[in-house]
Amino acid sequence: MFNLSRYFSTVSFVLIVLAAGVLGPFYRQLSLQQITELAESRNVAMAQIFENSLRAPLEELLVASLGRDAEFLRQSSEVAILRENVVTLMRNTSVVQVKIYNRLGVMVFSFDPRQIGEEHLNHPGFRAAMAGLLTSELEKFSTFAGFDGTRTDIDVLSSYIPAVGSGGAVEGVFELYQEVTPFMHQLQRSLWWVTAGVFMVFALLFLMQYVVVRRAQRILEEQEGRITSARDTLELQVEARTEELKRTNTQLQGEIGERRQAESKLNYLAYHDPLTGLANRRCFIERLEDSLRESAEQGYQMAVLFIDLDQFKQVNDSLGHGVGDELLVSVAARLTDQVRLIDMLARLGGDEFICLMERVRSEEELAIVANEIIDAFDLPFRLGDHELFLSASVGISLFPRDGMTVVELMRNADTAMYCAKAIGRGHFHFYTPEMTRDAQARIRMENLLRRALEHGELAVHLQPQVDSRSGLLVGAEALARWTSPELGVVQPSHFIPLAEDSGIIVPLGNWVLRETCRQVRQWEQSGFDLPMVSVNLSVKQLERPEFLDVLRGILDETGMDPAKLKLELTESVLMGVGDPSAMLQRLCELGISLALDDFGTGYSSLSYLKTLPIQQLKIDRSFITGIGKSRGDEAIIRTIMQLADSLGFEVVAEGVETTEQATFLATLGCQQLQGDLHGRALPAAEFRSRWSAYA
Structure with a gap:
């Protein structure tokens, strides 16, 4: 050895x-x-x-x-x-x-x-x-x-x-x-000591290790047998560890797979609408950017179709967001069936959808697709116990004619959609440059209207309401008038709808209420007693939970007698309020009278009408103009008079312009007349000067 x-x-x-x-x-x-x-x-x-x-x-x-x-x-x-x-x-x-x-x-x-x-x-x-x-x-x-x-x-x-x-x-x-x-x-001294110490330690180690090595020969022989045994044991342990590692590796692979699935899901959610599964805004914009580059390089047309659901808000408000979400899923499925496989349909949010159509040959092709989308809403949507009817408005912008960028194409398609919606439900419209000018003019007018409220450019004019038999003044309707330094005299038919759409109608309506009550109270204190004044209300005012407090505050602030104030509401206003009967009842509890304006032009149920706490019906001027010309209009007026008489309502006829119309209405028993025949709307000072002798 x-x-x-x-x-x-x-x-x-x-x-x-x-x-x-x-x-x-x-x-x-x-x-x-x-x-x-x-x-x-x-x-x-x-x-x-x-x-x-x-x-x-x-x-x-x-x-x-x-x-x-x-x-x-x-x-x-x-x-x-x-x-x-x-x-x-x-x-x-x-x-x-x-x-x-x-x-x-x-x-x-x-x-x-x-x-x-x-x-x-x-x-x-x-x-x-x-x-x-x-x-x-x-x-x-x-x-x-x-x-x-x-x-x-x-x-x-x-x-x-x-x-x-x-x-x-x-x-x-x-x-x-x-x-x-x-x-x-110190280093020199330490060096001598270290050198001596090292030699001593090494010598001692040499002696100790020599003794150990002499025994090592015998120990090695003993260890050889033990090593052989340990080697066998180690092989068994290695096999067991290998199996354990295999199991761990299998588990790790599973976790990696789960993580990849999670990452894939996150990536999907980043580019898709979680409710409908359609592409979302981000995905649509990126696809549109790519298509714009490709279209510019290859020279073909493409189009953006902006789709908005009509009256979807009423479904959400009346049936709840759960039904609304189900409806959106069904709408998405129906829209998907109407577009080509190469096109992209996306949901922008709410009830707004958008479609990208590539390689468009003509406007006629787009018109066919738009009509197919609109026609897809002819059939009702059946969701559980509900059968819902919807329509859609579509706006179309075309590349490169209507825009060269993502922002321009989407904005112009949106503008065209609003123009289609203005025509009526279930229409489509191509974008034209005039739409942008109209939109800019609309924005300018909206800004000027806001400024008009702040700078006192608005005024309240009053149109008389007279007794149909005696001709005496029995009331007046307060009407907002606007004279703008930039635009001149702006017709109410222009700025009132704008105020409704923009929400300005709430402060505007409250201002008309306050100004009217202040003026009537001032006249009363100076000896001119106007028996009744009517003020129009917007649905947006009634939707505000604080409206009753605002109205109560105006009455307290001006000292106006509630019995001399009449609020006029249209049938469409009442249909837009969640519980109109309860709301009107709370108004009546303040001592205020209520009138149903433009009666006969809405869609409310006559059986529902008798439950409303109103005191007066106002016949719309569209029927009055037909007196002596249209038997149908005259028949409708007679029916309204009979209905009002049976329900105990007072009747006011609007838009009376001729003696023939006044005589016909008086013969039927219409109590009050309003129109240019007896006087147009006048500023407060002129109104008092003209009518103080007839009050």
Whole structure:
């Protein structure tokens, strides 16, 4: 068997000698490196102290020294001041000498005046420091001239340190000398002790290991048997671990698959509407951007169809958002059947859908698709117990005719859709430049109307309501009139619908109410007693939960008698309120009268009419103009009069312009007449002057 003891003895002895020979120099070099790093860090810290404490005089000296000769520098007052400050800072430190160079390599400061003015431009330490680097050198001097005199047999670490100016650039170089003699003496003593200790330890280790190695021969033989047994056991353990890793890997693969599915779902949700599964706005815009580039390169037309559902809000408000969501899903499925596979259908949100049609040949092709989309709503939507009828309005913009960008095409299609909706439900319209001008004019008028409310450009005119038999004044209807500095006289048929669409009708209607009540109360106090005044209400006013409080506040503020105030509501206004009967009842409890305006033009049920707490019906002017011309209009008027008589309602006829109309209505028993025959709407002052004698 291999003689392990002899082999180990020879090799160990050689290695111990080599190790001792290597460790000694290594320890000395390591200690020198530590001493150098310590002293170098102290030099850097000291240089930083000089920079922070003496920044102003130091920067002045570095700048002033440029281009000066040695004699000037030796006589410089800045050097003298700097010497005093440096001595103060160096006292009780291990720094024995400081030299300062400007950026040209000229020594501008030293405790040895003879050295001032010397040039060290090519010195490696100076050049490294000017480049922002720190260099140091450990030297031994038999004699060394320090700031406090000459020292003998001294070990010194010199460091070249960049002097950074306030602007962040290197303006000069510090050369600091730090005494490390005590450290070197301690190093020498330590080195002897370490060397002796190493030899002793290695010798002891050699003896101990020799004993161990002698026994190792026997132990190895014993271990060989154990290793064989352990190897067999290890193989079994490796097999078991391999099976465990296989199971873990299978589980990990499953988790990776689940994560990929989750990422795929997130990516899907980022580009699809979660309710309908259609593309969302983001996906549509990105597809449209790509199609625009492709269309521009290949020169074909494409179109954007903006689709909005008519009266979808009523479904949500009456049946709830759950039914509304189901309806949107059904609408999406029905719309998908109407578009080509190459087209993209997306839901923008709410009840708004949008379609991108690529490679369009003509407007006729688009018209066919738009009609197919509209016709798709002819059949009802059956959702559980509900059968719902909807219609859609479609606006179309064409690339490149109607826009070159995503924003232009979508905006113009939206504008065209609103024009289609203005025509009536279930229509489509192509975009034209006039639509944008109309929209801009509409926005301008809306802004001017808001300003008119703030600057008092609006006025309340009153149109008389007279007794059909006596001709005496029995009331008046308050009507808003607008004279704009920019637009002139704006007809109510222009600005009232605009106010309704924009929501301005709420502050406008409240202003008309307040101004009318104030005027009637003022007349009453000055001797002109107007028996009754009528004011029109908008559905948006009635929808506001605070409207009753606003109305009550106006009555209290103006002192108006509620019995002299009549509020006029149309059938469409009542249909837009959730519970009109309850709302009207609360108005009546304030002492206010109620009239149903434009009667006969709406769609309300006559059986429902008898449940409403109203006192007056107003026959729409469209029927009055047919008196003497249309038997149908006359028959409708007779029917309305019979209905009003049976329900106990008073009747007012609007738009009476001829004596023939007045006579016909009086014969049927119509109590009050209103129209140009008896007087058009007048400003308050003119109205009082004209009618004070007839009240």
